[in-house]
Amino acid sequence: MQTNEQVLPLPSLDIAVPGCQEDEYELVYHKPSTLVEVNMHYCPGCAHSLVHKLLMEVVEDMNIQDKTIGIAPVGCSVFAYDYMNIDMQEAAHGRAAAVATAVKRLMPEKYVFTYQGDGDLASIGIAETLHAINRGENILIVFMNNAVYGMTSGQMAPTTLTGMKTTTTPNGRETSLSGYPIKIAELMAVLPGSFYVSRQTVHNAAAVRKTKKALEKAIKYQDLNKGTCLVEIIGNCPSNWKMTPTESSKFIEEEMIKTFPVGDIKLPKAEDLKTKLEEN
Ligand SMILES: Cc1ncc(C[n+]2csc(CCOP(=O)(O)OP(=O)(O)O)c2C)c(N)n1
Ligand code: SF4
Ligand SMILES: [Mg+2]
Numbered sequence: 001m002q003t004n005e006q007v008l009p010l011p012s013l014d015i016a017v018p019g020c021q022e023d024e025y026e027l028v029y030h031k032p033s034t035l036v037e038v039n040m041h042y043c044p045g046c047a048h049s050l051v052h053k054l055l056m057e058v059v060e061d062m063n064i065q066d067k068t069i070g071i072a073p074v075g076c077s078v079f080a081y082d083y084m085n086i087d088m089q090e091a092a093h094g095r096a097a098a099v100a101t102a103v104k105r106l107m108p109e110k111y112v113f114t115y116q117g118d119g120d121l122a123s124i125g126i127a128e129t130l131h132a133i134n135r136g137e138n139i140l141i142v143f144m145n146n147a148v149y150g151m152t153s154g155q156m157a158p159t160t161l162t163g164m165k166t167t168t169t170p171n172g173r174e175t176s177l178s179g180y181p182i183k184i185a186e187l188m189a190v191l192p193g194s195f196y197v198s199r200q201t202v203h204n205a206a207a208v209r210k211t212k213k214a215l216e217k218a219i220k221y222q223d224l225n226k227g228t229c230l231v232e233i234i235g236n237c238p239s240n241w242k243m244t245p246t247e248s249s250k251f252i253e254e255e256m257i258k259t260f261p262v263g264d265i266k267l268p269k270a271e272d273l274k275t276k277l278e279e280n
Helices: 047-061 076-083 096-106 118-124 126-134 184-189 205-223 245-259 270-279
Strands: 068-072 087-090 111-117 140-145 194-201 228-234 263-266
Touching: 047 076, 047 111, 047 140, 047 205, 047 228, 068 076, 068 096, 076 087, 076 111, 096 111, 096 118, 096 126, 096 140, 111 118, 111 205, 118 126, 118 140, 118 184, 126 140, 126 184, 126 228, 140 184, 140 205, 184 194, 184 228, 184 263, 194 205, 194 245, 205 228, 228 245
Parallel strands: 068 087, 068 111, 111 140, 140 228, 194 228
Antiparallel strands: 194 263
8 A cells, every 4th residue: 555654764873962971971870780771660769779779789799699688578679680680599478587598507608688578578478577686687688668569550568658648548547457567677676687777768869878788788797697687678559549659759758757667777786896996
């Protein structure tokens, strides 16, 4: 069939931009080599992609790519193993801390972390998590708290704020019916097996830098073999919160951190850090 369609010539991509010589710029950001060169499936503004990057930057900075093993959860970040260019093991829903226990005990020379959402860790996996920390397993637990079951369309999680609307609490969470938001970091900090517990956010640049520092410390502490480290990160879930990414960051700043205050919750004892310094 004939059409009158006109084929226009493609514009040349060789556009010389005056003053844009690459060597005139200072490199301030690069994608870490520890992230696989693929597009991630996360929604725009989702905290998972940012935290994947921070974790992998730490692994790259510490030069431990071949010594690190991650345990992936069930939830929106189930495909973390497709993005992090390290050895990874998938765990059944909620069981990451139990899997990490086995991996670390079999390969104590490896740096082992779990990466888990709040549905995964604080709901179905609360028992595994609590017992692993109570045993003082020498692992890092990265706990992504976005206050909902993200993957399954935003049902209430144990961490949902009082009054927060979710698909299963359309009128807002009522504590008389559903209890209070569980403060995982504070709860785990009272266990003698926890060594370092921190809660951070990634809703602005300063917070991102602090989160990276907390992750870095928590991974390095595995050299001390003194107990479990847990870094809880309040993460944006714009899609289920029905917000734009910018609104979701404002929501964290104005609402989430009222219930989940940010900062280090349990610090290592000075003598534990000193012993290591003396050895070196
Ligand atoms: C045994 C089992 N129960 C329930 C599910 C359904 N399920 C998949 S992901 C999920 C919740 C995930 O929420 P969260 O851990 O908070 O991760 P997010 O998606 O918010 O990052 C649930 C209930 C499942 N896959 N397996
Ligand atoms: S639903 Fe929420 S947690 Fe899941 S990818 Fe989208 S923004 Fe991220
Ligand atoms: Mg969640």
